[in-house]
Amino acid sequence: MQRLILAALLIALFTLPFTFASSVTIATLIFAKALAVLGIFVLLQAGQVSFGHGMFFAAGAYAAAYFGVVWRAPDLLVLTVAVIAISGVSGLIIGLFVSRYRLIFFSMLNLAFSMVLFALLEKLFHYTGGTDGMRIRRPSLMGYTFSRSDFDMAMFYYALILMVLCTGLVWLYLRSPLGQALKAVKVNETRLEYIGLSANHTLLVAYVFSAVLAGLGGLAFGLVQGLATPDLTFWTRSGEFVFIAVLGGIGSVFGVFAGTAVYEIVRFYAAALLDDSWQLILGITLIAVILTVPSGLIGLPARLRAAFGGARTNGKDKA
Amino acid sequence: MTTTLALIALLDGISYASLLFLVAVGLTLIFGVLGVLNVAHGSLYAIGAYMAATLGGWLTAQGYNPWLTFPALMAAAILTGVVVGGLMERFLLRQIYEKDPTLQLLITFAVFMVLENVQRMVWGVQPYFMSEPLRALGNIELLGIRYTAYQIVFLPVMAILTMVGLRYFLRHTLAGAKIVAVTEDREAATSIGIDARKVYFVTFVIGACLAAMGGALATPTTSVLPGMGANMIVLSFAVAATAGLGNIEGALLAALLIGVARSFAVYIMPETEVLMPYLIMVLILLWRPMGLFGAVQARKI
Numbered sequence: 001m002q003r004l005i006l007a008a009l010l011i012a013l014f015t016l017p018f019t020f021a022s023s024v025t026i027a028t029l030i031f032a033k034a035l036a037v038l039g040i041f042v043l044l045q046a047g048q049v050s051f052g053h054g055m056f057f058a059a060g061a062y063a064a065a066y067f068g069v070v071w072r073a074p075d076l077l078v079l080t081v082a083v084i085a086i087s088g089v090s091g092l093i094i095g096l097f098v099s100r101y102r103l104i105f106f107s108m109l110n111l112a113f114s115m116v117l118f119a120l121l122e123k124l125f126h127y128t129g130g131t132d133g134m135r136i137r138r139p140s141l142m143g144y145t146f147s148r149s150d151f152d153m154a155m156f157y158y159a160l161i162l163m164v165l166c167t168g169l170v171w172l173y174l175r176s177p178l179g180q181a182l183k184a185v186k187v188n189e190t191r192l193e194y195i196g197l198s199a200n201h202t203l204l205v206a207y208v209f210s211a212v213l214a215g216l217g218g219l220a221f222g223l224v225q226g227l228a229t230p231d232l233t234f235w236t237r238s239g240e241f242v243f244i245a246v247l248g249g250i251g252s253v254f255g256v257f258a259g260t261a262v263y264e265i266v267r268f269y270a271a272a273l274l275d276d277s278w279q280l281i282l283g284i285t286l287i288a289v290i291l292t293v294p295s296g297l298i299g300l301p302a303r304l305r306a307a308f309g310g311a312r313t314n315g316k317d318k319a
Numbered sequence: 320m321t322t323t324l325a326l327i328a329l330l331d332g333i334s335y336a337s338l339l340f341l342v343a344v345g346l347t348l349i350f351g352v353l354g355v356l357n358v359a360h361g362s363l364y365a366i367g368a369y370m371a372a373t374l375g376g377w378l379t380a381q382g383y384n385p386w387l388t389f390p391a392l393m394a395a396a397i398l399t400g401v402v403v404g405g406l407m408e409r410f411l412l413r414q415i416y417e418k419d420p421t422l423q424l425l426i427t428f429a430v431f432m433v434l435e436n437v438q439r440m441v442w443g444v445q446p447y448f449m450s451e452p453l454r455a456l457g458n459i460e461l462l463g464i465r466y467t468a469y470q471i472v473f474l475p476v477m478a479i480l481t482m483v484g485l486r487y488f489l490r491h492t493l494a495g496a497k498i499v500a501v502t503e504d505r506e507a508a509t510s511i512g513i514d515a516r517k518v519y520f521v522t523f524v525i526g527a528c529l530a531a532m533g534g535a536l537a538t539p540t541t542s543v544l545p546g547m548g549a550n551m552i553v554l555s556f557a558v559a560a561t562a563g564l565g566n567i568e569g570a571l572l573a574a575l576l577i578g579v580a581r582s583f584a585v586y587i588m589p590e591t592e593v594l595m596p597y598l599i600m601v602l603i604l605l606w607r608p609m610g611l612f613g614a615v616q617a618r619k620i
Contacts, residue, residue: 048421100608112556116597119594123593283429283432
């Protein structure tokens with residue numbers, strides 16, 4: 001049953017340009033953001049919240065901008081590999097430091113690092129273009145150069161494939177021994193250490209993984225926008241990722257996609273009306289979700305069933 | 320770098336550190352007692368600043384004596400701390416003390432988002448100025464340098480008074496003793512008849528007032544802008560973490576260290592100004608993971 005739903009969902013997504021052609025760009029942005037949210041989701045498995053993953057998001061976008069300056073029309077696949085390497089290495093460097101901490105320190109140190117990057121991107125305008133940011137050139141793909149409309153379509157499939165692959169990877173990762181160990185970081189670190197696994201290393205692996213996910217998200221996001229700006233690493237951006245992850249629910253990888261889609265669609269249609277009070281609404285919703293539906297959107301059907309059907313269903317640990 | 324310039328940098332640093340200390344000590348006090356890191360602390364700082372600018376600006380526009388802006392600064396800080404801080408504790412934090420620390424963090428982060436937005440709705444995005452207190456106190460000369468008395472006398476005196484007052488309050492008054500008792504062992508304190516809920520409330524309001532006071536006192540020296548709250552929360556966290564979260568006396572030293580280092584960076588390498596506080600924090604945390612004066616404890620933070 002679940003496989004059927006999954007297959008139907010995938011078919012619907014891959015045929016989206018033919019069924020709802022107008023939604024291609026917003027769908028691409030949803031996939032790009034979902035990648036970053038996936039990164040937050042991985043860390044949430046260990047009970048850790050990063051308020052600073054915008055920094056890897058920005059790193060992905062700025063990397064694309066720099067390669068565009070150096071190579072004119074870089075190849076999309078080369079760009080992807082480069083961004084994986086860059087965000088992975090920066091994730092490793094920062095991770096070596098932050099993985100020694102948990103909870104408050106973990107969150108706030110991430111926030112601090114992302115604020116530093118934000119300030120640097122704004123200040124060093126000779127290299128980064130300051131607040132205006134940098135233009136990202138359209139990449140080529142194996143020698144093929146895209147026209148404007150081709151590119152939108154190519155980006156849609158690029159982001160979609162990337163997201164599907166990454167979601168699959170995260171799913172496999174969380175089922176692997178390493179992923180199980182990650183969940184143990186949240187539950188009981190001492191026991192984890194007793195069976196001979198280092199909690200810090202387990203978290204570090206997850207951190208590097210999540211940094212790469214956020215970097216790839218930033219790359220796809222930047223390519224679609226054609227622009228890399230410092231606000232990609234502003235705290236509101238990182239806060240948004242956390243918000244979506246919590247909204248979607250931390251029990252299942254599919255919650256990430258559901259959360260991002262709901263969030264972006266609401267934002268897309270409501271932003272024009274509510275631009276001034278957008279954060280206000282986000283904040284209040286976040287509080288309401290945490291206090292009333294801690295399992296998030298993905299846990300909502302199970303909760304409703306439990307509430308109305310009387311039968312207790314186990315909605316957690318489906319990932 | 321000449322001696323004069325070094326001295327100016329030092330004075331800048333001291334005046335900045337005084338403000339930083341006021342905000343950071345509020346953050347660290349709340350954490351020490353309630354065990355909650357209040358991310359919305361930066362918003363209280365910003366709202367305090369906006370309130371002070373509004374109140375002070377109104378007084379000046381009405382043609383009152385500029386000296387009256389001093390009580391206005393205090394009034395703005397206390398008003399903000401009691402109203403915003405009080406409401407926040409009473410209606411939100413009280414519900415989450417038993418919850419997962421991750422959720423507590425998320426809730427205060429959500430409050431931060433809300434308050435940042437409310438600020439923008441109430442005060443808009445244009446900068447506010449209120450320099451009356453600065454001018455009222457005039458300049459003083461120190462080793463051949465003319466500096467505003469407000470920044471180099473008033474602010475440090477306020478910081479030291481706060482520090483001494485807080486120490487006295489916690490160690491030599493009944494209310495303070497209750498706070499210390501609840502911090503040490505909540506259950507034991509409750510069993511001898513201390514109302515832990517009230518202690519939490521009072522502590523949170525005091526902490527909130529300190530943040531708002533930092534903001535209000537900063538108003539004469541800087542323009543009040545959106546975004547100042549976000550910067551302040553990470554900065555004051557850097558100070559509190561460097562000192563060791565929950566450590567009040569250490570916060571003064573850490574604030575001085577970070578404030579002075581930052582102002583020297585402004586004069587020597589302006590690009591590194593924003594990096595300086597974090598660089599210090601990272602270096603100190605690498606050396607002592609729980610901060611300068613933090614006690615080693617079973618992993619809680």
